[in-house]
Amino acid sequence: MEERYDAIVIGSGIGGLTAAVALSKVGRKRVLVLERHFKAGGFTHTFSRKGHTWDVGLHYVGEMERENPVRELMDLVTGGQVQWQPLPQAFEHFSYPGFDFEVPSDPSAYEAGLVRAFPAEAKAIKAYFQDIARVGRWLDRYFMSRLMPRPLAWLWARPGAALALMRTGEYLKARFSDERLRAVVVSQWGDYGLPPGMSALATHALIVRHYFHGAWYPVGGAGEIPKAARSVIEGAGGSVRVNHRVTRILLDGTQVRGVEVQCGLKGKERTATFLADVVVSTAGAGPTYSQLLPPLGLEEQGARAPTRVSSSLVAYLGLRESPEKLGFRGENRWLYEGWDHDATAAATTDALAGRPSHVYLSMQTLKDPKATSHSAQVITAVDPAAFEAWQGTHWRERPQAYEAMKQRVLEGMLALVERRHPGFRALVEYAEVSTPLSVETFTGHHLGGIYGVAGTPERFGDWRHRPPTPIKGLFLGGVDSTALGIVGGLMGGAMAGGAALGFGGFQKVMRAAHRA
Numbered sequence: 484m485e486e487r488y489d490a491i492v493i494g495s496g497i498g499g500l501t502a503a504v505a506l507s508k509v510g511r512k513r514v515l516v517l518e519r520h521f522k523a524g525g526f527t528h529t530f531s532r533k534g535h536t537w538d539v540g541l542h543y544v545g546e547m548e549r550e551n552p553v554r555e556l557m558d559l560v561t562g563g564q565v566q567w568q569p570l571p572q573a574f575e576h577f578s579y580p581g582f583d584f585e586v587p588s589d590p591s592a593y594e595a596g597l598v599r600a601f602p603a604e605a606k607a608i609k610a611y612f613q614d615i616a617r618v619g620r621w622l623d624r625y626f627m628s629r630l631m632p633r634p635l636a637w638l639w640a641r642p643g644a645a646l647a648l649m650r651t652g653e654y655l656k657a658r659f660s661d662e663r664l665r666a667v668v669v670s671q672w673g674d675y676g677l678p679p680g681m682s683a684l685a686t687h688a689l690i691v692r693h694y695f696h697g698a699w700y701p702v703g704g705a706g707e708i709p710k711a712a713r714s715v716i717e718g719a720g721g722s723v724r725v726n727h728r729v730t731r732i733l734l735d736g737t738q739v740r741g742v743e744v745q746c747g748l749k750g751k752e753r754t755a756t757f758l759a760d761v762v763v764s765t766a767g768a769g770p771t772y773s774q775l776l777p778p779l780g781l782e783e784q785g786a787r788a789p790t791r792v793s794s795s796l797v798a799y800l801g802l803r804e805s806p807e808k809l810g811f812r813g814e815n816r817w818l819y820e821g822w823d824h825d826a827t828a829a830a831t832t833d834a835l836a837g838r839p840s841h842v843y844l845s846m847q848t849l850k851d852p853k854a855t856s857h858s859a860q861v862i863t864a865v866d867p868a869a870f871e872a873w874q875g876t877h878w879r880e881r882p883q884a885y886e887a888m889k890q891r892v893l894e895g896m897l898a899l900v901e902r903r904h905p906g907f908r909a910l911v912e913y914a915e916v917s918t919p920l921s922v923e924t925f926t927g928h929h930l931g932g933i934y935g936v937a938g939t940p941e942r943f944g945d946w947r948h949r950p951p952t953p954i955k956g957l958f959l960g961g962v963d964s965t966a967l968g969i970v971g972g973l974m975g976g977a978m979a980g981g982a983a984l985g986f987g988g989f990q991k992v993m994r995a996a997h998r999a
Contacts, residue, residue, distance in 0.1 A: 487758045488515040488721075490983065491742055493729045493775075494765035496525020496926075497560075497969055498961030500712040501976025502763040502983075504560045505992045507719035510984045514721035515757055517744060519728035520925050524709030525765075526933070527969070533913045535801035535858045538705035540933065542845045542860070543570060543815060544969050547699035552993060553970055556977055559996040561711035562718075567699040568852055571812045574698045577670040578818045578903055584667055585814075588697025601664045611658055611668065614646065618688035621647040625685070626965055626974070629949035630982055630989060636949075648940040651687045652679035652825065666822040673817070673843050673864055675967055676793030676934040678828035686938030689966055698815075700850035727755075728927075732762060732775045732957065739956035763979045765961035765972070767928060768936060768947045776954070794867040794919035794931040796834055798896050801913030802857035806846050809906055813849035818842050818903050832869045835888055837895035839863045844900060857910075861896045867919035867930035878924045889916040935962035935971075950975070950982040958983050 489512035492503045499516055500523075506512045522528050526540025546553035547567040557565070575586035584600060587593055594612050598605045621643035628636035646654075655665040669679045674690045701707050713723045724746075731743040733756070741758035764771040820840045821827060827840045834840075841863060848857040873885050893916050901908045919931025936942050948965075950958045958964075960979030962971045977996075981989030 485756045485758065486515075487741075489513045489759060490515070490761040490763065491757055491759040492516045492763045492765065492960070493742065493771075494518065494525060494961065495520075495523040495709065495723060495725075496765055496961060496972055497527055497708065498765040498964075498972035498976035498979070499525070499763070500709060500716070501556070501560050501973050502765065502958075502960045502980040503716045503721060503723075503976075504712060505977055505980025505988075506761070506763075506983060507716055507721050508559065509992050509995045510980070510988075511719075512761070514716060514719075515759070516716060516721065516723040517727040517729055517742070517757070518723065518725045519927055521725050521748075523713060523723050523725055524706060525926065525972075527705045527708045529704050529706035532799070532915060533801055535799075535856045535913060536704060536847075536854075537799045537858055537860060538847060539797075541701070541705035541708075541969055542843075542847075543574070543698040543700055543850070545693040545696070545698050546970060548696060552996070553973070555996040555999065556973060556993065557708075559992075559999045560715065560973070560976075561708055562715045563999065564711035564714070565707045566702040568702050568850065570698045570700060570850060571814050572697070574694070574814050575671065576814050576816045577667055578816060579663070579666065579822060580820065582663065584670075586694075590695040593695070597664070597667070600667075601661055604659055604661055604664055607658050607660075608664075614654075614658075614684075615688045615691050617643060618647045618685055619692045622685055622689055622692075622966075625943065626978070629964065630951070630978060633946065644943075647683065647685040647688070648943060649684045650680060650940065651682045651684050654684050655679060662822055666819075666824060669824055670817050670819070672824055672828075673795075673841075673862070675938050676795075676864060677938055678824045680825040681828075682938050683940040683943060685940075685943060686967075689938075689971075690968075693968070693970060700813075700847075702851060703853045704847075704851055729766070729775060732764070732771075732954075733758075734777070734954065737953070737955055739954050760956050761958070761983045762956060763958045763960045763976075763983060765959075765976065765979075767932075767961070768945075768959060768963040769929065770927065771952075771959060772947060792867055792930045792932040793934050793937060794865055794922060795862050795933060796865050796892050796896075797917045798861040798893050799915045799917070800859045800861065800911050802848070802859060802910040803912040804910060805857055806849065806859065806907070806910060809904055809910075811846050811849060811904075813846055816844035816903075818844065818899060820899070828864060831863065831865045834863050834865055834892055834895060835869060837891040837898075839892075839895050839899055842896055842899050861900060863896065865919065867932070870919050870930070873920055876920070878921070881920070889918065892916050892918075934967045938967060950979040956983075
């Protein structure tokens with residue numbers, strides 16, 4: 484088989500879908516999207532069991548207020564077909580031994596709440612919010628620099644880099660004297676997968692700023708996003724194909740020529756070739772450069788290897804009745820057993836023995852007004868290296884020891900939630916646990932990395948993490964080209980699609996989103 488398109492996109496996550504829409508709607512190109520899984524959407528797809536439905540990666544999203552450029556871009560990608568439900572005004576609830584704190588959907592109220600809880604640190608708290616804004620402005624410059632020639636990019640992103648690239652833990656120790664305050668302000672570290680001792684302050688600020696004005700959830704569930712985006716792409720003459728695993732990016736010298744693909748289900752696969760002068764890969768920087776391309780000498784160009792892979796254990800729970808009876812209203816709950824997040828991260832493998840030191844609790848059924856059943860998720864971070872013993876085993880064919888481990892994980896998670904919210908366990912009528920191996924099976928991300936390349940200070944200097952590549956016609960999209968998360972993937976897709984459209988292409992995409 485051999486088919487020709489104007490452009491090919493590898494991966495149907497939010498980054499791939501966004502790049503495809505940018506190329507088709509703004510660039511007027513006929514686009515082919517190739518997805519290795521049997522369902523499109525990446526971390527925006529959903530699955531169902533026993534009448535319950537869960538999202539797999541989207542739990543809440545910021546900046547979805549109307550007239551926000553991020554919302555406008557999302558509406559361009561989905562053709563305006565997806566509606567967004569705001570979470571409660573106090574959308575985050577941090578719970579520690581003997582201490583609870585709620586985050587409101589307003590930065591001034593957030594700051595005031597911290598001052599009430601820690602009055603002795605009032606001056607430092609004010610300076611902290613000023614620093615978050617300062618780093619936020621640096622991030623805006625940094626992201627735009629990813630589209631510039633390398634020398635100019637370095638000059639453009641240099642001002643403010645010293646603060647932005649501090650490690651979060653070092654910054655907090657210099658800013659705050661109260662250990663509890665240092666812990667509270669980084670309670671959302673699970674959103675970016677790195678404890679304060681490892682993350683760049685820029686990564687922390689990215690998440691904090693993203694949720695300054697609250698959070699939203701897609702009405703009907705996360706699966707509405709790929710469904711709507713697919714209709715936009717196919718309506719413009721493109722195609723989205725599942726069970727199509729790209730094995731090689733084809734080159735003609737230094738010009739991209741297309742891709743080679745394994746099509747079909749396991750055991751019935753066939754090889755196909757799709758040709759195009761433009762290819763956008765959202766498979767990740769590592770897989771793109773090390774697996775899909777021949778050696779390009781990137782190490783000599785200053786690129787560095789990823790420093791860490793972060794993943795999680797997830798318990799998907801079906802509930803027999805609404806959790807509202809226990810006082811939940813749709814907010815996120817972060818439950819911690821201690822105040823030292825670096826120690827918590829170092830002990831993540833304790834969860835495998837049924838002793839998790841922290842969990843994130845999401846009540847999907849209370850976020851979505853169209854939910855037809857009651858469901859929830861309990862998530863904890865884990866070091867994927869703990870699963871190396873089971874590498875090479877296959878989904879639904881893994882040994883009994885693996886299944887026994889998942890049962891211990893489930894029991895430990897439920898026990899922690901039950902200690903903080905008595906009566907929760909009695910609501911559970913169905914449970915299923917996923918591990919980093921589950922993520923690797925369905926997404927191809929090595930060791931189940933769910934955040935892309937880790938948000939360490941070193942990551943921001945790695946020149947592989949930008950949309951243009953050394954290969955003419957090949958662009959890197961998704962979270963590895965910009966930043967983690969749903970919106971990171973969204974912007975990465977827009978920047979990659981825009982870069983493929985030539986000079987000023989990204990600005991054309993954002994203008995089209997504003998007009999949509």
